[in-house]
Amino acid sequence: MKKQHTKLLSAALAAGVCLALILSSCFALPASAKTADGKTVIVLDPGHGGEETGAVKPPFVEKFLSLYLAQWVQVFLSSYDNVEVDLTHPGDTDMSLKERVDYAKSVNADFFACLHFNASSGEPSRSGAEVYITIDPSLFPQEAFFAQTELDELSALGLDVRGIKFRIGTNGDYYGITRRCTAYGIESALIEHCFLDAAKDRAFLGNGDSSALQLSLQTLAYADADAIAKHLRLKSSNTGVDYTNYTDPAITWPVLPYSASN
């Protein structure tokens, strides 16, 4: 059983390496598309909300963490020139996956970041970050480059990295957000920042100390904003940060399919 698992893992890793090679050698991507008025439109989607709480691992409730995080990502990204940064829902409200993506479409989003926290439910050995992207070749390469940039940022904060992930369902991408964004041609990423039931990640989030939690979420928000700004080649006249000439990174994190067993 273990041998089989190792074999599968090696195959997946080999596939990841192949994808990485393909990605680094074949694609030179242009900066993101802009709306007619020249603005880059970024939509941030706080995972869950309202009746749907997401993971609840006291004292952490995912919907509150993701909303607070999204509000700070919006603050940091708003310092860049020619950007419009919108939240799918600015408060603790119910919203279907379809409504979230349709909102992004209605504002001509260039990029959609879906912000989540994970829970392993009985598998406490899991910890760290993973980024889910589409399997559709039209957007896979650039989303993989974003995921690499994002995971580099989160790794620098000391979080474990679980990889660049994809999950296949019966109609393409398993996750509705990813599938619908891809159908609209909107680049997206579903970011699972860390596990609310992993000791290491709970310590990162302050172990229940509310001031430490706020600071940790602001730190995560800065990392998210920095990765998005780099990927979209943003520039800030206010702060002097200029990512206009940012070069896509080599893919060094494993590119792996979702698996219930890892």
Ligand SMILES: [Zn+2]
């Ligand atoms: Zn979630």
